[in-house]
Amino acid sequence: MSADDITPVASATGVTKRFGATVALDDVGLTVLPAESHALVGRNGAGKSTLVSVLTGLIRPDAGTVRFAGEPAPPVTDRAAWRSRVACVYQKSTIIPTLSVAENLYLNRQDTVGDTRGRISWKAVHENAARLLGNWSIDVDPKVEAGRLTVEQRQTLEIARALSFGARFVILDEPTAQLDGAGIARLFERLRALQAGGVAFLFISHHLQEIYEICQTVTVYRDAKHVLTAPVAGLRREALIEAMTGDATGLRELGEHAGAVPAGAAELLRVEHLTGTSEFADVSLTVRAGEIVGVAGAVGAGAVALGETVVGLRKPLSGTVCVAGRPVRPGSVPAALSAGVGFLPEDRHRQGLVPLRSIAENLTLTVTDRLGRFGFVSQPARYRTATALMERLDVKASGPDQPVSALSGGNQQKVMMGRALASEPRVLVLIRPTAGVDVKSKESLLGTVEAAAAEGRAALIVSDELDDLRVADRVIVMFKGRVVAQLPRGWSDREMVAAIEGLHSEGTDSGE
Amino acid sequence: MTDRVVEQDSPQVVVPGRVAPPRGRRVWVARLRDFSLIPVIGLLLLVGFIVSPNFLTAGNLTDVLQQCTELSLLVLGEAMILIAGRMDLSLESTVGVAPVLAAWLVIPAHGGRFAGLGVLPTWSTVPLCLLIGALIGLINGLVATKIRINAFIWTLGMLIALRGLQLGISGGASIFEVPASLRYLGHTAWFGQPASLWVCGLIFLVGIVTLGWFRHGRSLYAIGGNAEAARTAGIRTDRVLLIVFMLASTLAALGGILYVGHYGSISATQGQGWIFQVFAAAVIGGVSLNGGRGSLFGALTGVVALQLIINVLTFAHVPPAWDQMVDGVIILMALVVSRFTSGEAQD
Numbered sequence: 096m097s098a099d100d101i102t103p104v105a106s107a108t109g110v111t112k113r114f115g116a117t118v119a120l121d122d123v124g125l126t127v128l129p130a131e132s133h134a135l136v137g138r139n140g141a142g143k144s145t146l147v148s149v150l151t152g153l154i155r156p157d158a159g160t161v162r163f164a165g166e167p168a169p170p171v172t173d174r175a176a177w178r179s180r181v182a183c184v185y186q187k188s189t190i191i192p193t194l195s196v197a198e199n200l201y202l203n204r205q206d207t208v209g210d211t212r213g214r215i216s217w218k219a220v221h222e223n224a225a226r227l228l229g230n231w232s233i234d235v236d237p238k239v240e241a242g243r244l245t246v247e248q249r250q251t252l253e254i255a256r257a258l259s260f261g262a263r264f265v266i267l268d269e270p271t272a273q274l275d276g277a278g279i280a281r282l283f284e285r286l287r288a289l290q291a292g293g294v295a296f297l298f299i300s301h302h303l304q305e306i307y308e309i310c311q312t313v314t315v316y317r318d319a320k321h322v323l324t325a326p327v328a329g330l331r332r333e334a335l336i337e338a339m340t341g342d343a344t345g346l347r348e349l350g351e352h353a354g355a356v357p358a359g360a361a362e363l364l365r366v367e368h369l370t371g372t373s374e375f376a377d378v379s380l381t382v383r384a385g386e387i388v389g390v391a392g393a394v395g396a397g398a399v400a401l402g403e404t405v406v407g408l409r410k411p412l413s414g415t416v417c418v419a420g421r422p423v424r425p426g427s428v429p430a431a432l433s434a435g436v437g438f439l440p441e442d443r444h445r446q447g448l449v450p451l452r453s454i455a456e457n458l459t460l461t462v463t464d465r466l467g468r469f470g471f472v473s474q475p476a477r478y479r480t481a482t483a484l485m486e487r488l489d490v491k492a493s494g495p496d497q498p499v500s501a502l503s504g505g506n507q508q509k510v511m512m513g514r515a516l517a518s519e520p521r522v523l524v525l526i527r528p529t530a531g532v533d534v535k536s537k538e539s540l541l542g543t544v545e546a547a548a549a550e551g552r553a554a555l556i557v558s559d560e561l562d563d564l565r566v567a568d569r570v571i572v573m574f575k576g577r578v579v580a581q582l583p584r585g586w587s588d589r590e591m592v593a594a595i596e597g598l599h600s601e602g603t604d605s606g607e
Numbered sequence: 608m609t610d611r612v613v614e615q616d617s618p619q620v621v622v623p624g625r626v627a628p629p630r631g632r633r634v635w636v637a638r639l640r641d642f643s644l645i646p647v648i649g650l651l652l653l654v655g656f657i658v659s660p661n662f663l664t665a666g667n668l669t670d671v672l673q674q675c676t677e678l679s680l681l682v683l684g685e686a687m688i689l690i691a692g693r694m695d696l697s698l699e700s701t702v703g704v705a706p707v708l709a710a711w712l713v714i715p716a717h718g719g720r721f722a723g724l725g726v727l728p729t730w731s732t733v734p735l736c737l738l739i740g741a742l743i744g745l746i747n748g749l750v751a752t753k754i755r756i757n758a759f760i761w762t763l764g765m766l767i768a769l770r771g772l773q774l775g776i777s778g779g780a781s782i783f784e785v786p787a788s789l790r791y792l793g794h795t796a797w798f799g800q801p802a803s804l805w806v807c808g809l810i811f812l813v814g815i816v817t818l819g820w821f822r823h824g825r826s827l828y829a830i831g832g833n834a835e836a837a838r839t840a841g842i843r844t845d846r847v848l849l850i851v852f853m854l855a856s857t858l859a860a861l862g863g864i865l866y867v868g869h870y871g872s873i874s875a876t877q878g879q880g881w882i883f884q885v886f887a888a889a890v891i892g893g894v895s896l897n898g899g900r901g902s903l904f905g906a907l908t909g910v911v912a913l914q915l916i917i918n919v920l921t922f923a924h925v926p927p928a929w930d931q932m933v934d935g936v937i938i939l940m941a942l943v944v945s946r947f948t949s950g951e952a953q954d
Contacts (some may be wrong), residue, residue: 174841193899
């Protein structure tokens with residue numbers, strides 16, 4: 096590693112950490128230079144999160160040293176010292192929703208603001224918070240409960256808070272996972288401005304594109320080991336993926352499944368003049384057997400709400416949804432399920448998995464009526480169904496009995512996909528099917544969608560992720576609740592992003 | 608489960624650049640929650656005034672407040688625990704078992720109806736009682752933070768065990784020959800008002816100030832709101848929780864002391880069934896069962912409102928047999944009202 100004459104803001108050398116029998120980090124190193132944006136990538140389980148915990152002083156490594164600006168790291172108990180050296184925006188929100196924005200900013204140091212000793216001066220806290228929020232152009236009243244902020248505002252709040260301790264080194268763990276395209280652009284703008292001011296970043300992301308966009312150096316971990324550190328410029332995408340996966344193959348070119356959908360294919364899903372309560376209006380579309388249709392849109396464009404309406408999670412104001420020619424009772428999930436709709440929800444933790452229950456139970460949650468009669472669920476039948484689905488989706492687990500919470504994100508998402516397929520649906524509705532999963536799992540999940548289409552199912556993918564949309568035969572683009580464009584297969588990234596951001600001028604029709 | 612998600616998460620159109628204008632009204636409503644029982648209390652006073660001319664007199668109102676004192680100390684403790692995101696059911700048993708244990712240790716083995724051990728001097732009764740409370744809190748706190756057993760079940764077990772301990776030691780009878788020091792606080796008067804009123808008022812004042820204006824008090828809200836986030840902010844969550852559990856049980860023991868003074872003996876059923884009223888008072892006072900929300904002032908208004916209801920019913924000559932029914936219905940109504948004034952779904 097090249098820290099010849101510049102003192103790195105943070106460096107870890109020879110760090111090893113074991114949790115019981117598992118080695119989470121095996122003699123790894125990392126060096127972040129001042130004003131550098133350093134990417135840390137690796138598949139799930141590569142040891143990224145453990146390294147973050149070591150670098151932020153939450154856990155003590157079994158071996159190895161951490162230094163900040165050349166000085167040895169403070170003892171693990173001295174939280175204040177750690178916070179003045181390294182700031183971290185964790186993947187999980189550390190904003191307390193029930194407290195005010197101002198109090199969140201000065202959490203556990205409310206009494207250091209203003210000139211009162213010991214007692215908290217709420218006036219000073221609110222004034223200082225307002226100033227800090229102003230600097231970050233977060234346009235909210237510091238007195239409102241933080242739970243009322245948007246995801247983007249919360250995240251900016253976290254960055255603002257982290258930096259207010261005076262650290263010049265910031266760790267961002269999956270900062271873009273919950274942001275839409277415009278939010279990511281604004282985040283990157285902020286990061287660049289901070290970087291120009293001398294702040295260094297450790298940037299952890301599943302999105303390789305973002306790394307090319309914002310980072311100068313990339314470090315790859317694989318299976319708890321350090322694999323590669325190299326400048327981003329001049330590193331080919333394939334080489335990076337190879338370093339991550341260990342395979343020479345890299346990300347398979349997606350969207351190459353059997354050519355055009357036959358003209359005579361039956362129309363399995365027909366949505367007509369569907370209008371949501373406020374999210375979207377007058378959307379019509381059709382999906383034929385064997386076809387994959389993408390619905391693209393930024394957060395708030397109404398695409399997710401449209402998907403949730405089709406599967407009955409939301410009740411539309413007007414319009415109809417027909418599956419295989421028959422209208423489905425609106426606003427009813429059971430009706431959609433029995434009509435032959437399989438569904439993968441947006442947020443697997445909140446809307447999908449029952450964490451403590453087994454993989455088998457999670458996979459067969461929607462099809463218990465088929466596993467026995469009169470409400471009785473046959474365990475052997477459940478196991479057969481679950482095992483078959485696990486094989487079909489390549490779920491990596493010790494067996495169908497394993498609790499689903501023990502799986503990695505990618506495998507959990509495969510379980511969700513398996514549940515969507517468990518009922519052998521005619522129509523598949525998938526909302527952001529690859530959110531927060533690693534490259535390999537993403538490839539596998541999208542492959543499953545292609546295979547399902549090849550079996551003659553109709554698939555609707557609602558996503559703002561370009562890789563997800565690439566498998567679609569055509570993509571319907573929504574902007575502010577309206578269909579603004581339809582792009583046939585073969586679109587360029589620029590074209591698609593422009594359409595999602597509402598820059599597309601020639602709006603084509605909304606369906607056929 | 609899935610149906611509910613929709614209501615909570617209606618999407619909002621994100622305007623690029625600046626987002627969401629300040630919501631002044633919301634701030635105001637959130638503040639209002641702490642005072643939402645004030646009009647209710649006003650209404651109760653009005654109803655009482657209409658029902659009987661003897662209601663709105665200094666004497667009666669002092670009586671009502673004094674009847675609040677013992678319960679209010681439990682509510683204060685429980686409110687702190689609830690704000691920190693935990694719960695403790697065993698407080699009601701501590702009310703009885705702490706004085707009984709203390710009395711048992713100091714009352715001589717011979718000479719009275721109740722045979723104690725007489726191993727400790729009489730003057731130590733009150734400190735001993737508080738210490739026993741702290742010890743019970745320490746056990747509950749350690750179990751909640753270190754062993755991590757579900758607080759509901761654990762403290763339910765403690766409730767039963769401690770009640771059993773009291774019955775075992777006292778033989779199921781009330782204890783009349785209690786040391787004078789144990790009776791002092793509950794029946795003496797300072798500056799013309801019951802001492803218990805001053806004591807409770809002072810404790811509530813300290814509690815309200817600490818939870819409102821001091822970092823350590825605010826940390827309860829942080830822990831109850833998001834324990835993981837509190838930990839990353841450098842709050843020693845386990846230590847804070849342990850202290851809160853110990854404080855709450857100590858307050859429960861103090862509540863027991865006041866009760867003994869108030870009624871002159873250690874009743875065999877002292878504290879029994881209080882926990883329902885404790886929770887009811889805390890919740891209608893705006894303390895969230897999910898943690899992170901509420902205030903001690905709100906909890907106090909909850910206790911006062913509950914006692915006023917009972918008092919008004921007495922004046923209205925509602926047969927005492929109907930007290931519980933009316934009490935329950937009013938609590939339920941208060942919950943429905945607070946559900947909508949707070950706008951917070953309680954799942």
